[in-house]
Amino acid sequence: MTSGILRSRRPIRAAEVGLGISITVAIIAIASAIPHLPWQLLKPLTSFVARYPLLNALANAAMVANFVALQCLGFIWLERKFAGWMQARVGPMHVGWKGLLQTVADAVKLLLKEDIVPTDADKPLFALAPYLVFVPSLLTFMVLPFTSAWVGYDLPLGALFVLSISTTSILGVFAAGWGSNNKYSLLGGVRAIAQLLSYDVPLILVMLSVVMLSGTMSLTGIVTQQEKLWNIAAHPLLMIPAFLIFLICTLAEVNRAPFDLPEAESELVSGFHTEYSGMRFAFFFLAEFANNFFSAGLAVTLFFGGWLGAGLPAAVWFTLKTLCVIFLMMWIRWTLPRLRIDQMMSFCWKVLVPASMALICAAAIAGVSH
Amino acid sequence: MDKPLTQSEIDTWKVPVPGGSVLLAPADRLAQWARRNSMWSLTFGLSCCAIEMMAAAAARNDLDRFGIFFRATPRQADVMIVAGWISVKMAPFIKTLYDQMPEPKYVIAMGGCASAGGPYRDSITVVKGADQFIPVDVYVYGCPPRPENLINGIIKLQDLITSEHALTRRGQPLPPRTPIVIGGE
Ligand code: SF4
Numbered sequence: 001m002t003s004g005i006l007r008s009r010r011p012i013r014a015a016e017v018g019l020g021i022s023i024t025v026a027i028i029a030i031a032s033a034i035p036h037l038p039w040q041l042l043k044p045l046t047s048f049v050a051r052y053p054l055l056n057a058l059a060n061a062a063m064v065a066n067f068v069a070l071q072c073l074g075f076i077w078l079e080r081k082f083a084g085w086m087q088a089r090v091g092p093m094h095v096g097w098k099g100l101l102q103t104v105a106d107a108v109k110l111l112l113k114e115d116i117v118p119t120d121a122d123k124p125l126f127a128l129a130p131y132l133v134f135v136p137s138l139l140t141f142m143v144l145p146f147t148s149a150w151v152g153y154d155l156p157l158g159a160l161f162v163l164s165i166s167t168t169s170i171l172g173v174f175a176a177g178w179g180s181n182n183k184y185s186l187l188g189g190v191r192a193i194a195q196l197l198s199y200d201v202p203l204i205l206v207m208l209s210v211v212m213l214s215g216t217m218s219l220t221g222i223v224t225q226q227e228k229l230w231n232i233a234a235h236p237l238l239m240i241p242a243f244l245i246f247l248i249c250t251l252a253e254v255n256r257a258p259f260d261l262p263e264a265e266s267e268l269v270s271g272f273h274t275e276y277s278g279m280r281f282a283f284f285f286l287a288e289f290a291n292n293f294f295s296a297g298l299a300v301t302l303f304f305g306g307w308l309g310a311g312l313p314a315a316v317w318f319t320l321k322t323l324c325v326i327f328l329m330m331w332i333r334w335t336l337p338r339l340r341i342d343q344m345m346s347f348c349w350k351v352l353v354p355a356s357m358a359l360i361c362a363a364a365i366a367g368v369s370h
Numbered sequence: 371m372d373k374p375l376t377q378s379e380i381d382t383w384k385v386p387v388p389g390g391s392v393l394l395a396p397a398d399r400l401a402q403w404a405r406r407n408s409m410w411s412l413t414f415g416l417s418c419c420a421i422e423m424m425a426a427a428a429a430r431n432d433l434d435r436f437g438i439f440f441r442a443t444p445r446q447a448d449v450m451i452v453a454g455w456i457s458v459k460m461a462p463f464i465k466t467l468y469d470q471m472p473e474p475k476y477v478i479a480m481g482g483c484a485s486a487g488g489p490y491r492d493s494i495t496v497v498k499g500a501d502q503f504i505p506v507d508v509y510v511y512g513c514p515p516r517p518e519n520l521i522n523g524i525i526k527l528q529d530l531i532t533s534e535h536a537l538t539r540r541g542q543p544l545p546p547r548t549p550i551v552i553g554g555e
Binding site: 274278 | 401434470474
């Protein structure tokens with residue numbers, strides 16, 4: 001029977017990689033279409049809903065939540081497959097076709113697990129923390145423009161909204177670390193705060209330079225003004241370094257290697273969610289992947305022209321570009337080792353912040369000469 | 371590897387509706403399916419057998435195919451693979467880790483040492499098997515067991531999960547399980 005188990009020992013085929021990518025594109029495209037479709041089919045209902053602002057807002061929120069959950073199914077599966085390919089493994093294989101249902105099994109199992117609250121924990125804080133982390137990452141999706149039509153709420157101050165909302169998730173992380181009453185959780189929480197707050201500074205500065213060049217803070221506005229040429233091609237000298245800084249900062253924001261210090265297994269067990277089991281832990285997981293998708297989408301919006309592209313439908317273009325950025329992030333994650341905490345902090349304050357300051361000056365000069 | 375259904379079992383799922391009856395597959399099956407396909411294991415190795423456990427998770431054998439990956443914290447783990455000899459000093463920590471895992475939890479005793487003390491059976495500092503202080507579901511024989519053997523044990527554990535009642539009322543104790551022995555005739 002062992003020969004059957006070991007049959008999958010063969011080099012990775014390019015076809016398999018291609019297949020995996022196309023399945024994920026399909027999943028994410030379907031996921032992005034599903035919240036859209038009922039709107040076409042249920043015209044009478046939508047016109048009814050549109051009459052009441054509160055109902056409308058609720059429907060929008062349901063769409064976004066729907067999308068985030070569905071997108072995570074594809075994303076987590078892809079991440080595990082990708083990790084497998086990077087390490088000469090095959091990843092999930094036995095649950096569903098090529099392991100496609102793996103995440104479903106994980107989710108059902110997590111729902112049915114015992115829900116442990118430590119005796120000494122600060123119970124209200126402990127219970128609240130996962131939602132404090134999850135809700136901001138859900139809210140950011142409200143302003144992300146998938147297409148010019150499909151954007152939950154097109155805020156004129158979209159960029160500012162994104163930055164301020166995503167920063168509030170720090171509160172949830174610290175509530176988790178403090179509320180668990182566990183030294184590893186607390187250390188992980190403190191590290192997470194240090195990291196998120198410091199990397200927010202260059203992130204804000206970089207986004208500011210993009211905003212200065214576009215002359216608008218609305219995310220849809222930033223995309224439409226790239227109609228002729230994507231930002232990264234229009235000002236390559238400015239935007240390529242800006243994109244790199246943005247990428248590094250988002251990697252740090254979503255706690256991915258090489259910046260996964262808040263949950264460094266070898267030092268801190270599992271960081272701020274050490275004490276969380278079952279569904280509460282799943283919310284942290286979900287928030288992490290939602291954040292990840294969102295930051296990739298934001299990078300696409302700011303630098304790669306969002307949904308703009310020829311031939312394919314706009315939502316597919318957006319998904320494809322986002323997937324490329326996600327692949328870049330996964331590639332970095334599964335290649336690089338973890339940094340030390342002092343290296344991480346000094347890199348941020350001594351390299352990234354001055355560099356992004358210089359970028360702002362350059363953006364100002366470029367904006368004036370425009 | 372589902373066990374075949376008996377007619378009486380199918381009959382218990384029948385729900386009469388006007389004009390016939392429908393089968394409602396019980397949530398039990400779903401829970402079993404989820405549990406056996408997503409056994410997250412505790413990152414934790416004791417001695418030489420742990421190396422073989424790592425080999426089972428790495429390139430050639432790849433435990434991730436079965437949905438098994440290692441979580442660092444016991445709160446998020448479902449399976450504990452006791453890999454290696456257990457010294458008298460280590461035993462209380464293993465017991466604590468086991469108690470910290472949320473139900474339902476399973477234990478695989480990997481190798482001769484974790485099963486019964488192995489080559490160190492006569493030593494005063496080695497506990498004679500993990501089952502002295504925690505309930506063990508699968509004993510995998512070998513010194514060390516090859517990764518294939520461990521995977522065999524994991525598949526047998528999946529069968530065990532399929533054959534047990536997955537959902538119990540809150541507060542009701544889980545029914546006892548009979549352990550499985552792999553190899554070592
Ligand atoms: S069974 Fe053999 S290989 Fe495993 S821990 Fe004991 S002595 Fe080491």
